[in-house]
Amino acid sequence: MGTTASQLRKDLLSEYQELTFLTKQEIILAHKRFSELLSKEDRNIPTPRVPMEKVLSLPELKSNPFRKRICHVFSTSDMKDGSLTFEDFLDLLSAFSDSATLEIKSHYAFRIFDFDDDGTLDGGDLEKLVNCLTGETDDTRLTTEEMRQLISNILEESDIDKDGTVNLSEFQHVISRSPDFVSSFKIVL
Amino acid sequence: MASLKEEVEEKKKLIATLRNKPWRMKRRLKLLKECQAFVEEFEGALGKGKGRKLYAYKVMMAKKMIKFNRDFDNFKTACIPWERKIKEVESHFGSSVASYFIFLRWMYGLNLVLFAFMFGLVVLPEVMMGLPYGSIPRKTVPRAEQDRAMDISVLLDFGGYCKYSILFYGFYNDERTIGVLQFRLPLSYLLVGVGIFGYSLMVVIRTMARNSDEGGDGGDDGQFTFAFKMFTSWDYLIGNPETADNKYASITTSFKESIVDEQENQKDENIHLRRFLRVLANFLILCSLGGSGFLIYFVVKRSQEFANLDQDDLSWFEKNEVEFVMSLLGLVCPPLFETIAELEEYHPRIALKWQLGRIFALFLGNLYTFLFALFDEVNAKLEKEKSIRNATIWGLNEYYSNYSSYHNTTDIPPPDIHPADVIRGPCWETAVGIEFVKLTVSDIQVTYMTILIGDFLRAMIVRFLNYCWCWDLEAGFPSYGEFDISGNVLGLIFNQGMIWMGAFYAPGLVGLNVLRLLTSMYYQCWAVMSCNVPHERVFKASKSNNFYMGLLLLVLFLSLLPVVYTIMTLPPSFDCGPFSGREQMYNVVMETIENDLPAFIGNIFTYATNPGLILPAVLLMVLAIYYLNATSKNYQNANLELKKKMQMARDEEKNRRNNKENTNQVMQDLEDLLPNRSLLPPAAAEEKPPPVREKGSKSPKVAKRPGAAANGKGINIQKDVSLAAPNPKAAVTHPPGPRGPSGNARGPPPGPARGRGRGTPPSRR
Numbered sequence: 001m002g003t004t005a006s007q008l009r010k011d012l013l014s015e016y017q018e019l020t021f022l023t024k025q026e027i028i029l030a031h032k033r034f035s036e037l038l039s040k041e042d043r044n045i046p047t048p049r050v051p052m053e054k055v056l057s058l059p060e061l062k063s064n065p066f067r068k069r070i071c072h073v074f075s076t077s078d079m080k081d082g083s084l085t086f087e088d089f090l091d092l093l094s095a096f097s098d099s100a101t102l103e104i105k106s107h108y109a110f111r112i113f114d115f116d117d118d119g120t121l122d123g124g125d126l127e128k129l130v131n132c133l134t135g136e137t138d139d140t141r142l143t144t145e146e147m148r149q150l151i152s153n154i155l156e157e158s159d160i161d162k163d164g165t166v167n168l169s170e171f172q173h174v175i176s177r178s179p180d181f182v183s184s185f186k187i188v189l
Numbered sequence: 190m191a192s193l194k195e196e197v198e199e200k201k202k203l204i205a206t207l208r209n210k211p212w213r214m215k216r217r218l219k220l221l222k223e224c225q226a227f228v229e230e231f232e233g234a235l236g237k238g239k240g241r242k243l244y245a246y247k248v249m250m251a252k253k254m255i256k257f258n259r260d261f262d263n264f265k266t267a268c269i270p271w272e273r274k275i276k277e278v279e280s281h282f283g284s285s286v287a288s289y290f291i292f293l294r295w296m297y298g299l300n301l302v303l304f305a306f307m308f309g310l311v312v313l314p315e316v317m318m319g320l321p322y323g324s325i326p327r328k329t330v331p332r333a334e335q336d337r338a339m340d341i342s343v344l345l346d347f348g349g350y351c352k353y354s355i356l357f358y359g360f361y362n363d364e365r366t367i368g369v370l371q372f373r374l375p376l377s378y379l380l381v382g383v384g385i386f387g388y389s390l391m392v393v394i395r396t397m398a399r400n401s402d403e404g405g406d407g408g409d410d411g412q413f414t415f416a417f418k419m420f421t422s423w424d425y426l427i428g429n430p431e432t433a434d435n436k437y438a439s440i441t442t443s444f445k446e447s448i449v450d451e452q453e454n455q456k457d458e459n460i461h462l463r464r465f466l467r468v469l470a471n472f473l474i475l476c477s478l479g480g481s482g483f484l485i486y487f488v489v490k491r492s493q494e495f496a497n498l499d500q501d502d503l504s505w506f507e508k509n510e511v512e513f514v515m516s517l518l519g520l521v522c523p524p525l526f527e528t529i530a531e532l533e534e535y536h537p538r539i540a541l542k543w544q545l546g547r548i549f550a551l552f553l554g555n556l557y558t559f560l561f562a563l564f565d566e567v568n569a570k571l572e573k574e575k576s577i578r579n580a581t582i583w584g585l586n587e588y589y590s591n592y593s594s595y596h597n598t599t600d601i602p603p604p605d606i607h608p609a610d611v612i613r614g615p616c617w618e619t620a621v622g623i624e625f626v627k628l629t630v631s632d633i634q635v636t637y638m639t640i641l642i643g644d645f646l647r648a649m650i651v652r653f654l655n656y657c658w659c660w661d662l663e664a665g666f667p668s669y670g671e672f673d674i675s676g677n678v679l680g681l682i683f684n685q686g687m688i689w690m691g692a693f694y695a696p697g698l699v700g701l702n703v704l705r706l707l708t709s710m711y712y713q714c715w716a717v718m719s720c721n722v723p724h725e726r727v728f729k730a731s732k733s734n735n736f737y738m739g740l741l742l743l744v745l746f747l748s749l750l751p752v753v754y755t756i757m758t759l760p761p762s763f764d765c766g767p768f769s770g771r772e773q774m775y776n777v778v779m780e781t782i783e784n785d786l787p788a789f790i791g792n793i794f795t796y797a798t799n800p801g802l803i804l805p806a807v808l809l810m811v812l813a814i815y816y817l818n819a820t821s822k823n824y825q826n827a828n829l830e831l832k833k834k835m836q837m838a839r840d841e842e843k844n845r846r847n848n849k850e851n852t853n854q855v856m857q858d859l860e861d862l863l864p865n866r867s868l869l870p871p872a873a874a875e876e877k878p879p880p881v882r883e884k885g886s887k888s889p890k891v892a893k894r895p896g897a898a899a900n901g902k903g904i905n906i907q908k909d910v911s912l913a914a915p916n917p918k919a920a921v922t923h924p925p926g927p928r929g930p931s932g933n934a935r936g937p938p939p940g941p942a943r944g945r946g947r948g949t950p951p952s953r954r
Binding site for chain 2: 015017018019020021023024025059060062063064065066076087088090091094095096101103104107108109113126129130133134135140141142146149150153154157158160161162171174175177178180181183184185186187188
């Protein structure tokens with residue numbers, strides 16, 4: 001259970017309920033799981049941070065090919081090391097929750113896919129994306145020729161202003177037409 | 190005062206939409222605290238003067254309402270059962286298998302509500318306030334059957350004590366009101382029977398509407414194939430490394446396939462052969478559908494003959510032939526259809542749709558053949574009933590006349606016969622109810638046995654025999670089964686159809702179904718986790734959610750028809766059930782209107798059922814449908830237009846940026862020939878201009894047309910055109926002699942013209 005310091009304050013709980021798409025039980029469960037990830041000394045600091053390796057050990061994230069990107073996107077650490085505070089963790093769960101809107105999900109999906117964090121999805125980002133999706137081993141990767149073909153097909157479909165990159169509004173336009181996106185972009189503790 | 194109120198409202202709205210903003214939690218928290226502080230501070234201030242108390246009260250109630258809503262939502266979420274179970278299945282098998290279990294849970298909820306209606310409004314009053322077992326003929330086992338009434342075999346066939354219990358229609362009494370509360374049971378029975386359909390219809394349509402909202406348009410098929418594969422193919426609910434590996438493999442395969450597909454054009458090798466094969470396949474399938482329908486009809490007819498024979502002579506098989514055959518057909522035909530469908534060589538998604546359509550046709554055909562055969566039986570029973578009824582009435586008249594002539598009184602007590610000895614008519618409604626219950630039970634048995642043998646036994650064999658078998662059982666032939674989503678969902682839908690049909694004749698059927706769904710949930714979750722492997726080829730039949738809901742709606746309508754027909758046309762049995770003695774079942778409603786409700790309501794109903802009123806109403810509804818259809822088409826067209834406009838605007842942008850050099854070159858040449866410079870397009874690069882152009886007072890005039898730099902003489906300056914800043918050199922080296930006045934004159938006009946572009950440099954003014 002932990003000491004009283006690791007309990008969530010009631011007023012904070014109601015504020016989090018107001019600000020996220022999570023229900024009260026989900027927030028409490030998130031707090032419990034988050035506290036389990038903290039080491040003993042960290043428990044008593046006011047706003048503890050969990051290092052990225054610990055976050056990646058969560059079963060929900062362990063098998064996800066985008067786990068590192070997810071940590072980086074939701075992390076507010078100044079050292080850009082992907083560590084998460086409890087509020088970052090709540091942000092993560094809220095964006096991936098069942099009741100989150102399409103806009104929020106597509107916004108965060110865009111940021112996750114933007115590997116170089118430059119605000120657009122260019123060829124390099126797309127290539128890294130495909131490599132993530134096809135697994136780590138060599139025999140499942142695509143050949144260079146196939147990759148080139150794939151990326152040009154994608155840009156042809158989604159790049160409306162033909163500038164060679166997919167920006168946020170183009171991405172959101174594509175995603176809004178997809179019927180599966182909202183139901184598959186979910187993580188539940 | 191009003192502006193303050195507005196601000197408060199605004200802040201409140203902001204608070205409500207805060208969770209929608211993709212900001213960091215810290216920033217949102219800060220903003221929330223600010224807004225809340227503001228609202229609290231000024232809300233008090235607003236409540237000064239008149240109506241202060243009322244305002245404060247309203248505000249407090251609103252706050253309490255919000256809190257109450259939030260708590261209620263939390264409570265509702267906590268009440269949803271089996272979340273953990275489904276989540277476990279989801280993490281191992283992905284969201285498509287889990288969608289079956291979510292559907293199952295939804296059905297369970299629906300059936301629970303139907304059960305509550307039936308139980309609370311029909312069964313409970315009869316049990317608590319009606320006459321007990323054995324008091325009247327319809328509630329007692331007839332003398333002839335009594336010594337076998339407790340036998341297990343008879344009970345399992347729903348005869349004996351089961352038949353004369355609350356489970357079936359025949360038990361209910363037809364007194365207009367019963368008990369202290371004057372509860373009108375026959376009316377309630379009829380209304381609940383119809384209300385079940387109404388409620389189910391409402392729920393299904395509401396769910397469909399909600400699903401279609403989220404789904405969006407699904408894209409025009411093929412417009413975004415690659416983009417969807419890239420961005421939406423990963424299932425974030427997967428938490429199991431094995432499943433993840435599977436998913437990687439399937440994604441890779443699908444990428445490679447689409448790339449190849451895109452490269453090759455559709456080589457239609459031998460279109461004639463393919464067409465012939467497809468026609469052949471459809472013909473074969475039609476034959477098998479016809480064959481199965483005929484088989485069912487034959488078997489039901491035979492069962493009627495069996496019913497006339499002595500029950501002891503028949504084997505178990507002969508007694509349950511109908512259900513056995515129907516379940517067998519349901520098991521054997523779908524794989525048969527799949528094998529035949531391999532002749533057709535469709536794309537897997539299209540093949541799946543065909544397969545589902547055929548299975549649907551199979552089940553539907555079977556069900557309706559069964560119904561028709563049953564209907565024949567009902568007619569036969571009605572004939573028999575006529576003769577028994579005549580006999581009973583004749584017997585009663587005889588008794589009265591004998592009694593009055595013997596005792597010389599007109600006050601005749603009712604005949605003193607024990608209820609078990611009274612001659613009974615063949616209660617056709619109960620017979621129909623029994624058939625439906627038997628069908629449901631055998632369906633349950635078959636499903637459970639299939640899972641046990643088809644999945645569990647198979648998994649055991651593959652796992653344990655693998656050690657001593659020649660080839661690798663796990664990778665090769667039998668291997669572990671995959672969870673058949675569509676088969677299971679269809680089975681669920683048809684089971685529900687049978688329940689809807691049978692609920693009117695057997696009130697206990699809904700309770701049976703609730704139990705069945707409950708055990709199904711646990712049983713199938715266990716089976717899937719222990720015996721199945723994730724699908725190798727994962728492709729989502731994307732709009733399948735609404736597809737299955739649409740099927741459910743269709744089945745609902747189809748099961749509504751027989752029930753409504755019987756209510757309206759067939760005469761109820763004369764001695765059993767809540768409608769006995771009446772001409773038609775719906776006469777109950779008429780009687781209630783005449784006797785219990787005030788006179789003017791009766792008048793209203795008479796007017797309302799006048800064809801002169803109904804026909805215009807129907808016409809109005811048809812017109813409304815037409816109008817809404819037209820409006821929705823218009824919206825779709827408007828959408829397309831807007832999309833096109835968006836594309837065009839972007840294209841224009843691109844063209845402008847890229848082609849400015851050319852157009853300006855041409856215009857530059859023309860410019861030299863013409864005295865009036867006004868031919869030069871004022872259009873300019875909208876991107877960089879504003880800050881750059883402010884340099885120097887003279888340069889603004891030149892800066893307007895960065896491409897057109899200075900005057901006609903500055904042709905060679907065209908090169909560093911487009912987005913580039915105007916060439917300052919040009920401005921300086923060419924004192925704009927002749928250009929001066931024209932340059933000035935052209936000051937204002939370009940401004941509005943440039944407004945066409947994206948960045949209107951505001952400082953131009």
